Amino acid sequence: MNTSFLLSSSGSGRATAYTDSNKIISHQGKTHVTWLDTPNEGFRIKIRTLDQASGEWTEEVTVGEADDNHGGPSLTIDAEGYLHIVYFSHHHPFRYQRSVRPNDASEWGEIEQFGTDLTYPTLLCAQDGTLILSARRSYEDKPWEHEQWKKAPGGKWTRHSTLIRSDHTNYSQYAASMVWGLDHKSLYLSFRIYQQPSYDTPPYWYTAFGVMMSPDEGETWTKVDGTPLTLPATVATSDILVNTQTSEGRIVEAGAMAISPEGVPFVVYHVRMDDSSESYLATPLPDGGWNHLHLNRFLSAEHRDLGLMMAGSVAFKGNGQPVIVGTLVDLTDREQYWGHPTTQLVQFDSEDGGLTFTSKLIDEKDPGQPQWMPNVERPTRFNDVPEIPGMIYTDGGRGAGCDDVLKNKVFWTLLD
């Protein structure tokens, strides 16, 4: 792997967080990367551009403000090369901007706001230039949802549908990863519903991981086998791969999904417990159901007893082989996994289409500082993911609460 490149030394505690939000776009010899920074003045969306030929990076550009450490960006590009970015919100309207010039992140158009109480944007571009976004919608008095929004070229952002709804009131989160199928008409959405109906201590969570698809750019949705879904889908009606709750000592988390060159959805998730975390790559079986490939077994003997978490990504290299990035954490102290100082990044490579993998650590980390929140470039329709995909990640602690202004490092690297 190439040595990591330092993009910023003032990254937020969640500088590259939320795998639902693609943050890297490569196009015509350039790679644009965006993250959530925390300069002294507060939360700011930053972007830098790599000239792939020279290896030179531009200076950072400030796209706009974010409300807190949840306000990180989601980035895509249209067929004409204009960049589109959505950011800012944690239970607010989103802010949207388009680059002034194609394939150029140095200047951005006017801010447009849209939506109510939205968080965690995914952002894709359809064949006709329509932007498609999904995001979590929160409410005061009813179960939270995952909404779909669309923006036709030249049009306004318009709420399209509610894709998923929690069965419980109060907090829920969807960790939704939306990708195009190979035909660029079908959409796949993997989601990890995290439902916390009460804020009592200790908290009680229901977590489930599922996948749904749309054959028509998000107009209608089905299970992976084509069975129609009535929207909003729920845990009870969706294609659910794993379902658990706090009383079982388990929490499910998921990473960004990808579609193989053969059109097969690859989804990754883990089941975390107090002292362990087991990860799986799931792919649909021909006759229904899912194959769950245990990934921990591909860790080196040295790291075999560490917790493997898939709040990472799957992507495909130019040779058509899957590459997976997750985080490794030593949970033997049973301390909080989130921002655990032993957190380090691990990469899984395959040479047989994802039947087996070999693993290696990514980069050297400072002792006592987590390296985490890997965000790998994924196809959003008009970006050209390089043969060796790139990734950004955060090196540094979680901070306190949502508003902590930190000085974390933000790195770029290639998954070679």
Add this chain to the structure above:
Amino acid sequence: MSTPFLLSSSGSGRATAYIESNKVISSQGKTHVAWLDTPKEGFRVKMRTLDQASGEWSDEVTIGEAGDNHGGPSLTIDGDGYLHIVYYSHHDPFRYRRSVRPHDASEWGPVEQFGTDLTYPTLLCAEDGTLILSARRSHEDEPWDLEVWKKAPGADWVYHSTILKSDRPNYSQYAASMVWGNDHKTLYLGFRMAEIPHIVTLEKMFTYSTLGCLKSSDGGETWTKLDGSPVELPATQHTAEIIMRTDSSQGRILDSGAMAISPDGVPFIAYSVRMDHSSEGYLATPLPDGGWNHIHLNAFLPTENRNEALIMSGGITFNAEGQPVIVAPLLDLEDGKSYWGHSTTKLVQFDSEDGGLTFTGKLLGGNEAGQPQWMPSIERPTGFNDVPDKPGMIFTDGGRGAGCDDVLKNKVLWTVLD
């Protein structure tokens, strides 16, 4: 591990199976072991007795016939030293016998039959000599359940209650493990409910599996959750204390082993989450404020076996130092073949020196290549037996056979968990 002693070379495909059924009883210098044999004439329940002082084993004694490979025995002993055994049934009445003399398995009283469509007996003896049994009850037209039966000294077996019931029709199985609390009045029942509402083929069955626990403070008269919350009988997976549940659509099946109560009165329950190519084992103990602590056991496997599948259809017991000992099958599921009788199956023992916070795993070893060693059945307290400082165990060395009626020549072995 001490060198295993060969009890039989004509063991059934499930010679020592069903860890809910205790098969080893030690008392006053003797250890009696029972298993399901398959001599040429068919399924037979056999016993042998070890003289602990001399290390000599008696010849085998035939207790009676069994219906098929599900008909293995459950053994206990009362306060006067009489042995009690229940066996035979797979959807039939059980057969019960009592030893003619105390501490002597060589001769048995008349056969008594009881129950309807029962399978998988557990058998304990209460302070007053009442035998308490739980068993799976199957039905033609309603969900299957788990019944409790009692037999007061000198009286007949009497149906007492239905304590667990499936939500679904057709097949269910409970893998129920019933043990005494340290006061010899409190009962704990660990169970793994496997519900298969529609059997397509044995290879392609949709299974709902649930791991849970019930407690009775009055010898099985009433039942509660662990925190004492009353549970209306029959309990279901919605009303019992549930540790985990899953189903085939999640690619997961739960397996569980025999539970045990620590010297401090804490229930220890081991279980595993099995998938096509992996199985992770856990030791669950209740947390003081509710919920369960789950310790991942695979992390304690020997390095060279770290990627193998740990299936907790084994047992826990406590040794003389008060430390937990766990024995379970370990196998290589990489080939994607059925775990049941997989030729790589071997036994692994976990020992702890800190009350079960951490363990050291070691293979028990000695199995022939291509032959599974499995179905470990460890001696557990059933009321009046004296579990030795180093508990003993019987296990099966050999394949699963075909169907339920296959007459096999498996080895049945005894060993001490030192």
